[in-house]
Amino acid sequence: MNAPATAPASSMPAITYNFAYLDEQTKRMIRRAILKAIAIPGYQVPFASREMPMPYGWGTGGVQVTAAILGADDVLKVIDQGSDDTTNAVAIRTFFETTAGVATTTRTQDATIIQTRHRIPEAELKAGQTIVFQVPIPEPLRFLEPRETETRRLHGLADYGLMQVKLYEDIARHGHIATTYAYPVKVEDRYVMDPSPIPKFDNPKMNDSPALQLFGAGREKRIYAIPPYTQVVSLDFEDHPFKVQAFKEPCALCGATGVYLDEVILDDKGGRMFVCSDTDHCATRQAEGHTGTMSAPYAAQPGPLTPSPSPARGEGGNPTGIPSPLVGEGGSRPSRETGEGFATGESGEAR
Amino acid sequence: MAVPAFAAPLAAGFADPVHDAQRSFAAVMRAMAEPGLAVPLASDLDPPAPLSREAAACALALLDYETPVFLDAALSAAPAVAAFLRFHTGAPVVDDPAAARFALIADGAALPDFGAFAQGEPDYPDRSATLIVQVQELGAGALVLAGPGIKGHRGFSAAPLPADLPARLAANRALYPLGIDLILTAQGPDGLGAVMGLPRSVKPVMED
Ligand SMILES: [Zn+2]
Numbered sequence: 001m002n003a004p005a006t007a008p009a010s011s012m013p014a015i016t017y018n019f020a021y022l023d024e025q026t027k028r029m030i031r032r033a034i035l036k037a038i039a040i041p042g043y044q045v046p047f048a049s050r051e052m053p054m055p056y057g058w059g060t061g062g063v064q065v066t067a068a069i070l071g072a073d074d075v076l077k078v079i080d081q082g083s084d085d086t087t088n089a090v091a092i093r094t095f096f097e098t099t100a101g102v103a104t105t106t107r108t109q110d111a112t113i114i115q116t117r118h119r120i121p122e123a124e125l126k127a128g129q130t131i132v133f134q135v136p137i138p139e140p141l142r143f144l145e146p147r148e149t150e151t152r153r154l155h156g157l158a159d160y161g162l163m164q165v166k167l168y169e170d171i172a173r174h175g176h177i178a179t180t181y182a183y184p185v186k187v188e189d190r191y192v193m194d195p196s197p198i199p200k201f202d203n204p205k206m207n208d209s210p211a212l213q214l215f216g217a218g219r220e221k222r223i224y225a226i227p228p229y230t231q232v233v234s235l236d237f238e239d240h241p242f243k244v245q246a247f248k249e250p251c252a253l254c255g256a257t258g259v260y261l262d263e264v265i266l267d268d269k270g271g272r273m274f275v276c277s278d279t280d281h282c283a284t285r286q287a288e289g290h291t292g293t294m295s296a297p298y299a300a301q302p303g304p305l306t307p308s309p310s311p312a313r314g315e316g317g318n319p320t321g322i323p324s325p326l327v328g329e330g331g332s333r334p335s336r337e338t339g340e341g342f343a344t345g346e347s348g349e350a351r
Numbered sequence: 352m353a354v355p356a357f358a359a360p361l362a363a364g365f366a367d368p369v370h371d372a373q374r375s376f377a378a379v380m381r382a383m384a385e386p387g388l389a390v391p392l393a394s395d396l397d398p399p400a401p402l403s404r405e406a407a408a409c410a411l412a413l414l415d416y417e418t419p420v421f422l423d424a425a426l427s428a429a430p431a432v433a434a435f436l437r438f439h440t441g442a443p444v445v446d447d448p449a450a451a452r453f454a455l456i457a458d459g460a461a462l463p464d465f466g467a468f469a470q471g472e473p474d475y476p477d478r479s480a481t482l483i484v485q486v487q488e489l490g491a492g493a494l495v496l497a498g499p500g501i502k503g504h505r506g507f508s509a510a511p512l513p514a515d516l517p518a519r520l521a522a523n524r525a526l527y528p529l530g531i532d533l534i535l536t537a538q539g540p541d542g543l544g545a546v547m548g549l550p551r552s553v554k555p556v557m558e559d
Contacts, residue, residue, distance in 0.1 A: 019369045028415050031376045035413075036477035038383045039532045039550035041499045045477045069380065071373045156473035188499055188552070190528060212384045227384045227500035
């Protein structure tokens with residue numbers, strides 16, 4: 001296990017990598033940044049982000065964090081919008097299988113490290129697990145204040161009035177806080193932090209989690225962290241308390257309620273269903289015998305079903321104009337491609 | 352990198368530089384994420400005394416040419432320690448504690464005043480020192496902590512350290528988000544030592 005991993009000669013020239021691709025000096029630099037990030041929860045530590053053999057939109061910040069913490073005995077899970085099977089998730093998982101030779105899994109409970117884009121698994125994370133978030137825009141104040149020196153100063157002073165004003169403008173305009181992704185949180189009553197473009201549905205999972213949460217932004221060169229058992233509060237107002245999205249119906253495949261659902265297009269005649277965004281959670285429930293309204297036609301198939309990635313998954317948005325499954329959100333379901341998306345022309349993925 | 356001509360042969364670094372560094376870092380990361388918990392740290396290093404193998408493992412995992420390191424009087428008195436660190440990490444050894452990113456402290460009972468070290472800046476609180484402190488014993492105990500990484504309260508013991516450690520931690524916490532971070536190391540039997548994190552975020556829970 002000491003030998004450098006070697007790329008298959010058939011697919012590319014014989015290149016030898018250091019374990020997990022990054023050189024040791026880069027890993028040390030990232031590791032030091034991670035330790036400071038853990039010591040100052042929610043604070044964005046600058047780091048010297050390296051070029052990775054993938055575009056920035058693919059989560060190079062998260063990949064570098066994972067590469068820096070990964071050990072030979074770790075078991076890695078990679079999800080993209082809840083799914084282990086999208087192009088992005090498969091590419092990153094394959095990257096670490098190739099460069100580090102580590103074991104990988106799709107099962108949340110079996111993973112020691114979970115790298116994610118846009119979701120936190122439904123299964124409660126455990127002590128000892130680490131979840132690594134891919135972050136496109138780490139600075140929650142950026143859209144209010146473009147100057148880095150100024151946002152640093154505001155964080156330094158814990159001056160978050162601008163953010164409160166922005167949320168309150170939402171209320172004035174929409175009657176509720178319209179932000180549904182990357183909904184800002186306050187960590188240990190000190191730093192306002194961008195939780196990455198997860199649905200605000202997942203925000204409560206960050207609070208008091210037994211797992212260590214690490215965040216990497218490659219393009220913006222920032223690392224931040226939430227240690228286990230740390231207070232994470234979604235910003236709100238007394239008269240407009242924070243509320244998570246609710247869904248009108250259970251998962252069509254496993255009947256789960258209280259989970260985050262994705263719309264899956266079944267045919268070109270408007271057929272659709274709403275299923276768990278977390279494919280492992282759905283498959284696990286089906287294996288346990290749970291069923292949903294759409295289970296019957298598939299009953300003859302062996303093994304649990306996972307919804308195959310359709311253009312509606314991972315490609316963002318709600319291009320059909322079909323009403324959102326969300327209630328209490330005014331029907332608005334903004335694109336999930338908030339920044340760190342697939343490169344264009346990536347459809348036809350997941351062969 | 353200059354090794355005095357009269358020095359004894361340098362002690363070896365990590366036998367498996369990539370994976371030993373990762374394992375050492377993983378223990379330190381867990382320790383910082385769960386303050387006050389004694390996390391096992393295996394090390395087969397044999398560094399020059401009085402540098403312990405656990406502190407040496409932390410140093411080799413974290414230090415390099417970008418991290419000026421300060422050595423306490425006990426470590427400075429043994430030139431082989433600085434030679435070992437320079438050779439294996441490339442870290443510049445500095446006399447001014449305020450210029451150090453890391454400090455190695457062999458004599459925990461003589462723990463220097465935290466104020467001598469970089470505390471970070473309001474806009475960059477990460478620009479602060481990390482102190483790696485050798486002690487004889489680490490474990491659960493009567494010094495009670497709260498804060499991030501701790502479910503409720505956690506009691507720890509570490510010895511020898513100054514009797515006013517809780518007051519020092521409280522003063523360090525009062526500077527938050529500025530302040531220094533502590534990594535305590537203890538030597539165990541057969542290379543099975545331990546590491547414990549006391550980041551600036553910990554709040555000592557005082558009696559009375
Ligand atoms: Zn389901």
